[in-house]
Amino acid sequence: MPLSQSLITPGLAVAFDIPIPAGNPSSAVSPHHHHFHRAGPALTSASPNHPPPLLPPPDFESSDLNSASGSGGGGGGSGAGDEPARTLKRPRLVWTPQLHKRFVDAVAHLGIKNAVPKTIMQLMSVDGLTRENVASHLQKYRLYLRRMQGHNASGGAGSGGPISAADAATDQLFASAPVPHHFLSRGGPVTAPGAPEPFLPYVPVAALQHHQQITAAMQQQQYHQRHLGQFGSPTGSGVFDHGFLNRAAVSPSGIHQMIGPAPGMGLLQHTASPAANFSDDLETSGRGSSGEKKVLTLFPTGRSALDIWVGFSPNICMPFVLVSVLISSLSTTGAEWKIQRLSLVLRKGFVRSLDPDLGDCIFECGMVVDSEDSALGIDLDGGAMALH
DNA sequence: ATACTAATAT
DNA sequence: GATATTAGTA
Numbered sequence: 001m002p003l004s005q006s007l008i009t010p011g012l013a014v015a016f017d018i019p020i021p022a023g024n025p026s027s028a029v030s031p032h033h034h035h036f037h038r039a040g041p042a043l044t045s046a047s048p049n050h051p052p053p054l055l056p057p058p059d060f061e062s063s064d065l066n067s068a069s070g071s072g073g074g075g076g077g078s079g080a081g082d083e084p085a086r087t088l089k090r091p092r093l094v095w096t097p098q099l100h101k102r103f104v105d106a107v108a109h110l111g112i113k114n115a116v117p118k119t120i121m122q123l124m125s126v127d128g129l130t131r132e133n134v135a136s137h138l139q140k141y142r143l144y145l146r147r148m149q150g151h152n153a154s155g156g157a158g159s160g161g162p163i164s165a166a167d168a169a170t171d172q173l174f175a176s177a178p179v180p181h182h183f184l185s186r187g188g189p190v191t192a193p194g195a196p197e198p199f200l201p202y203v204p205v206a207a208l209q210h211h212q213q214i215t216a217a218m219q220q221q222q223y224h225q226r227h228l229g230q231f232g233s234p235t236g237s238g239v240f241d242h243g244f245l246n247r248a249a250v251s252p253s254g255i256h257q258m259i260g261p262a263p264g265m266g267l268l269q270h271t272a273s274p275a276a277n278f279s280d281d282l283e284t285s286g287r288g289s290s291g292e293k294k295v296l297t298l299f300p301t302g303r304s305a306l307d308i309w310v311g312f313s314p315n316i317c318m319p320f321v322l323v324s325v326l327i328s329s330l331s332t333t334g335a336e337w338k339i340q341r342l343s344l345v346l347r348k349g350f351v352r353s354l355d356p357d358l359g360d361c362i363f364e365c366g367m368v369v370d371s372e373d374s375a376l377g378i379d380l381d382g383g384a385m386a387l388h
Numbered sequence: 389a390t391a392c393t394a395a396t397a398t
Numbered sequence: 399g400a401t402a403t404t405a406g407t408a
Contacts, residue, residue: 092401116392131391136401139393170399 093133093332097176102126102330103137104177112145112183128332144174149184 095103106123107115117135124134 095400118391132402135392136403139395140400142393173400 090128090130091333093129095137095173097173098330099124099126099129099332100137100173101177103134103141104179107138107141108180108183126330126332133332141174144171145179145183147171148179 093099102124103120106120109123110119115138117131117138120138121129121131121134
């Protein structure tokens with residue numbers, strides 16, 4: 001009942017293509033429910049006119065990964081504690097597009113300079129992932145970036161060498177995840193050791209003490225964030241306004257009490273939304289000012305919400321309407337995402353955590369930029385934070 | 389003693 | 399070619 005107990009409103013379900021047991025709108029998603037490869041916009045990297053990412057193991061239907069089997073370590077479960085990894089040979093890790101995306105996001109957060117195996121691994125927080133796994137992948141990724149850089153910046157024609165068909169084929173995986181712009185810049189910005197990449201769109205929330213106003217500089221970086229110790233504005237009813245498209249009255253639901261580790265906590269206040277806008281998204285969106293959809297990945301770096309790292313992809317300008325937050329976990333064994341919590345946020349309203357146990361999860365947020373005044377709030381493990 | 393990286397092995 | 403493993407260093 002604890003973990004797999006995600007509440008999904010009809011609206012969100014539609015948005016994410018999540019099958020919901022009939023007759024029970026906000027019922028929990030059963031563990032074995034369909035995985036949503038293509039379901040969650042936030043999860044897949046498939047672009048509208050593109051085929052879905054490579055699907056992991058063919059046997060995804062089996063229930064082995066989800067719990068039970070003592071070996072692999074359950075994806076997000078409460079985990080049995082044995083870790084015979086020592087003498088046992090772990091199966092070769094397969095870097096799925098999902099995993100790679102997570103990897104890239106982590107690297108982006110850290111900044112290429114600070115991105116080293118151990119740190120990346122921690123940020124990724126993927127069950128079963130080892131430092132060696134990451135180191136190996138990183139090595140290859142660096143080579144990839146190097147090549148890209150050669151083709152990109154350096155004088156065109158002769159300098160970097162042509163892009164062989166072999167390379168294209170080889171870099172298939174890497175192509176599945178967008179390479180952050182600054183990755184390719186040579187002589188990039190020098191950053192103080194330990195300090196987060198200034199140019200990074202991602203910033204540790206913990207570092208932000210006060211509400212920050214949007215400054216020109218920030219806009220340039222295109223991110224705004226804010227950290228809240230807790231929400232106090234009980235704006236209201238606790239019911240979300242459906243028509244956020246109407247922009248009429250938004251609801252105030254904010255209430256959001258800190259949800260401690262108490263189980264069975266909050267629940268989605270209500271329903272929601274025309275989240276239809278989430279149908280598919282991905283970072284492919286871009287540019288426009290309104291109607292944009294973006295994927296946001298938040299990395300929890302610790303058990304405390306205050307340690308969570310938050311980031312916006314460049315180009316995301318806040319106002320938006322609202323956001324739907326999808327929380328899932330990934331494990332090397334199962335390589336499947338599992339919804340753990342789903343929340344809805346309305347402009348000026350805040351989300352409510354549905355499940356206190358975040359453990360090693362990642363937050364994928366599909367964000368729709370629409371109106372001009374709104375905010376995203378995320379609440380977890382007793383802490384809360386919001387982005388403006 | 390740890391962990392990063394390059395080199396090499398499977 | 400994709401990962402894993404080893405070896406040399408910082």
